[in-house]
Amino acid sequence: MSEQKKERPKVPDGHSRFFVTRQNPPNDKGFVGYQVIWDKFQKEVDYQTPKRP
DSSP states (O other): OOOOOSSOOOOOOEEOSSEEEEEOOOOTTOOOOEEEEEOOSSOOOOOOOOOOO
């Protein structure tokens, strides 16, 4: 039977609503992992003290 290829094909970035996945380069053992980059779900605003009545 044929052996598996030593090189992995380059996978394009995966875009979703709240995150992006990117393929990492293979390490010395040939493991190829993926990096997940999350977007912020909500904006953060500096707190301002309310006016006194």
